[in-house]
Amino acid sequence: MFFNLLLEKNIEISQTFPDLPEGAWFRTAVETLASLGVFAWPSDGEFHPSDPITRAEFVSIAVRFTHEVLGARHVTEFTDVPESHWAHNDIVTAASYGWIHGYGDGRFQPDRQISRAEVVVLTNRLLGRVPDREYIGDHTGLRFFGDVPTTHWAFYDIAEASNVHHYAGHVQDDGEDWED
16 A cells, blocks of 8 residues: 555665565565665564554554654653554654544554554545545445445545545546546
């Protein structure tokens, strides 16, 4: 997903992983992002492509992808993310930009697997995309998923991320390149 957001994909590969199969459809994306320093979690030198991703890992990727640096914004600390946690700074940075909010009890649960809905919401926030609830609610022909009812906490974010967008004369459709 983050590889598809890169404007320049012609990056010299300086980071490889022995557990990425030759010819794997994701190899170039992983090695490009790794070469850009996007992956920072503790590692044994392998990528582990079949492992699920944690909330801390995804937040770390998002922050490092955008090269965000903690600025003069409100700092949110989570009770379960001590300063000694490997992703502490990335989690605090993401919270300071409003990309994540954690749970109402002051926890972030950094080692819990991240859900697809959480990925969509965080990515929308990172990209500054705010779902237009009225537009989504009033328009037929938009893409919806049968297993995501309108009462789901991330319904509008999922609809926002799943439909075509028009920007200043350009159309973005389903992750394809920009077209005139």
